[in-house]
Amino acid sequence: MSPVHFLLVDDLEDNLVALEALLRRDDLVLLKARSGEEALELLLVHDVALGLLDVQMPGMDGFELAELMRGNERTRNVPIIFLTASNTDNHRKFRGYEAGAVDFIQKPVEWDILRSKTKVFFDLHRQKQQIAAQRDELEAYAETLTRSDRYKDQFLAILAHELRNPLTPLRMGLDVLRGQPTPERTTQIHGVMDRQLVHLVRLVDDLLDVSRVSQGKVVLKREKVEIADIVQAALEASQPFVEGGNHTLRVTVAPHALWVSGDKTRLTQVVGNLLNNAAKYTPSGGTLTLNAYRDEQDVVIAVSDNGMGIPLSMQSNIFELFTQVGEHLTRSQGGLGIGLALVKQLVSMHEGSIAVSSDGENLGSTFTVRLPLLVAHDDEVSSRTAGAVAPNGQALRILVIDDNADIAETIGWLLSDMGHMHRLVLDGRTALDAARDFEPDVVLLDIGMPTIDGYAVCRAFREDPGLRFLPIIAQTGWGQEADKAATARAGFDYHLVKPVGYGELQQALAFVTQLERAQVG
Structure with a gap:
């Protein structure tokens, strides 16, 4: 916050020095002038919280200076305290108050009284500055809200337009397909619909991504x-x-x-x-x-x-x-x-x-x-090509537990391409029996399953003396930090977010097998 300025006007330098010594404090700047003309020049440059004016000065006296201040838009509201050594009769007081004075102090000045009175105007100006700063903050906030509201309206208009673009060929394609078109036309329509669905998914993904990044919810997997x-x-x-x-x-x-x-x-x-x-x-x-x-x-x-x-x-x-x-x-x-x-x-x-x-x-x-x-x-370069194999260098035995048969089967295909053996389990209730029979090196476990979810299955593994140390990888469509924390609490060793690709699966298998080797060692 900027400092507060007081204006001291007296034709005698000693009086100015005494006032300066008396009023000096932090965040207060004392402007000194030895004439009314000097005072007016300072008032044109500085925002003054209080003027302390000597009444009797050669040339322009204190009353004349006050009248000029009241006639100027910039300085008309500056509080004025007159300092005078002469007797202040009612006529002089009236002229002073008419010129805009808020008080008269008789010389010689009683310093405690002067300090007390000037402190009031210091505090008032500080409050004025704080109110102005709060007003500026509110104006900036209101402008931000207005701009955000404008962005929202603009975004909704764009979103409606962009969603209608891919939806139009999808709707029209369905109408054409109901009319049993030729095989050639059907193939053509399928191609159009597929491209538009890809475009629609990309729009939704971008929306979700920009929201997560803006809120700091995206964690990089470096x-x-x-x-x-x-x-x-x-x-x-x-x-x-x-x-x-x-x-x-x-x-x-x-x-x-x-x-x-x-x-x-x-x-x-x-x-x-x-x-x-x-x-x-x-x-x-x-x-x-x-x-x-x-x-x-x-x-x-x-x-x-x-x-x-x-x-x-x-x-x-x-x-x-x-x-x-x-x-x-x-x-x-x-x-x-x-x-x-x-x-x-x-x-x-x-x-x-x-x-x-x-x-x-x-x-x-x-x-x-x-x-x-x-x-x-x-x-480091050579390790990039390292595959995910068991500690003894042989292919892994992997138990895949997922209630979606298509997903389980495609994961099995990936594992086969990697050279691993696998068994599919489509019901979490049979997972432990399958594990005892198959004796896997790693378990790939879906979270969202009916009857018993992946968290419960993982906890059951961890409570079984013969299976508790098996590496277990979660595979789920939920990928927020809270979801990863939940899988860790349930006992999972790794968190994979669907859709799972070849590289991600290979990296997960390499991680958990190295983890198991470290634990055994």
């Missing part, structure tokens, strides 16, 4: 990741968008391995979103480029296009929520305007940065991501 793997995964995810726009995509990745510490899924999402945006906002038949290289202690991933570009006026806020280039209602590409905001948040969580450059409309754009380079040792 590991040593090679940039080439991230690029490859992003290219696979973005292939339909690139091919759908009939674009040419040129990819250049540094020939030597570049490693970062990060969440592979989230970093793939970052690069994939940038590629999707480039494809979306580039006219059909455009050229996209992706370059990944090392720049000193950074890994740089640059995605460029020769599309519609970004106006200079929009480049400063392109990473804000709900920002779109052009009017969304007039562009078939649409989008919720949250993809780049999500990208920036995820990059920041990896201690990285993202920047955009564009020469203007229809001149393309380049998005450049920088991530801290991680120097990997030879043993």
